[in-house]
Amino acid sequence: MTATTVRGLLAEARATLTGDEAWGEAELLLAHALDRDRAWLVAHRDDAVAPALAGQFHCCLSRRVAGEPVAYIVGHRGFHALDFVLTPDVLIPRPETELLVDAVLQRIPQSAKVDIADLGTGSGVIALAIAHARTQARVLATDASAAALDVARGNARRLGIDNIDFAQGDWCAALGQRRFDGIVSNPPYIAEFDPHLAQGDLRFEPRSALASGLDGLDAIRTIVRSAPAHLQPGGWLLLEHGFDQGAAVRGLLQRSGLADVFTARDLEGRERVSGAVARNAAT
Numbered sequence: 058m059t060a061t062t063v064r065g066l067l068a069e070a071r072a073t074l075t076g077d078e079a080w081g082e083a084e085l086l087l088a089h090a091l092d093r094d095r096a097w098l099v100a101h102r103d104d105a106v107a108p109a110l111a112g113q114f115h116c117c118l119s120r121r122v123a124g125e126p127v128a129y130i131v132g133h134r135g136f137h138a139l140d141f142v143l144t145p146d147v148l149i150p151r152p153e154t155e156l157l158v159d160a161v162l163q164r165i166p167q168s169a170k171v172d173i174a175d176l177g178t179g180s181g182v183i184a185l186a187i188a189h190a191r192t193q194a195r196v197l198a199t200d201a202s203a204a205a206l207d208v209a210r211g212n213a214r215r216l217g218i219d220n221i222d223f224a225q226g227d228w229c230a231a232l233g234q235r236r237f238d239g240i241v242s243n244p245p246y247i248a249e250f251d252p253h254l255a256q257g258d259l260r261f262e263p264r265s266a267l268a269s270g271l272d273g274l275d276a277i278r279t280i281v282r283s284a285p286a287h288l289q290p291g292g293w294l295l296l297e298h299g300f301d302q303g304a305a306v307r308g309l310l311q312r313s314g315l316a317d318v319f320t321a322r323d324l325e326g327r328e329r330v331s332g333a334v335a336r337n338a339a340t
């Protein structure tokens with residue numbers, strides 16, 4: 058690699074990286090190496106880049122060529138208009154999970170003083186996006202992984218969000234005896250032997266954040282079985298799941314005794330979020 062300007066380094070990177078995202082990835086990696094944002098790159102295409110910084114960029118590029126996800130190389134990712142620090146201890150937040158957050162926010166009036174639990178919080182994206190958008194809500198973010206909870210706690214501190222608590226434990230066991238107005242989760246839902254787990258970015262993400270039993274539904278089965286005992290009357294449970302798991306998840310929700318079972322679709326029309334409501338005591 059011989060380029061010495063922003064423009065030249067981007068051109069080299071785009072020629073090196075493959076895939077539909079090559080253009081954006083080249084900019085993200087160069088912005089990271091130069092400690093600038095992408096807007097700065099646009100305004101400084103002809104600036105010279107110091108050899109030491111160009112060296113750092115080439116190092117990032119080599120890691121990407123070796124398959125490492127961009128989000129782990131640059132160490133952060135945007136989600137629901139907030140920026141989250143990420144490490145390989147946590148799942149890289151997916152755009153489709155914003156659908157789950159939007160479905161939750163639709164159920165919480167702006168100034169409602171509600172208690173919400175986010176099971177399997179990872180980097181904290183769901184819990185923190187809710188806590189940020191609904192400042193009167195109190196959110197309990199749980200995970201089995203202590204390392205993931207450290208990342209989530211760090212994100213809460215950095216974002217200055219304090220209407221949130223953290224608890225370590227296995228799904229609803231982390232909730233103790235408490236009941237909530239809403240429980241949300243994006244649990245692992247890929248089948249254990251799905252070949253995608255050995256491909257692309259998934260190779261670098263924690264297996265415990267991705268896979269869950271032979272059909273991918275073990276975690277969802279556990280959550281749906283135990284969550285009703287932790288819901289207030291009228292409280293809701295909302296779950297993200299695979300695009301082909303909607304019918305199975307609706308079946309589990311129906312058999313759990315919850316009411317008003319529904320599924321929401323993403324912009325491509327795929328079933329990605331299902332939920333249900335705890336019956337009121339009188340019904």
Ligand SMILES: C[S@@+](CC[C@H](N)C(=O)[O-])C[C@H]1O[C@@H](n2cnc3c(N)ncnc32)[C@H](O)[C@@H]1O
Nearest residue numbers: 150177178179200201202227228243244245266
């Ligand atoms: C698909 S990731 C979701 C992370 C984050 N909520 C998001 O949407 O980006 C699933 C999370 O569940 C956690 N997890 C896996 N097994 C668990 C268990 N038995 N109890 C609680 N959390 C668990 C993983 O550590 C991981 O952080």
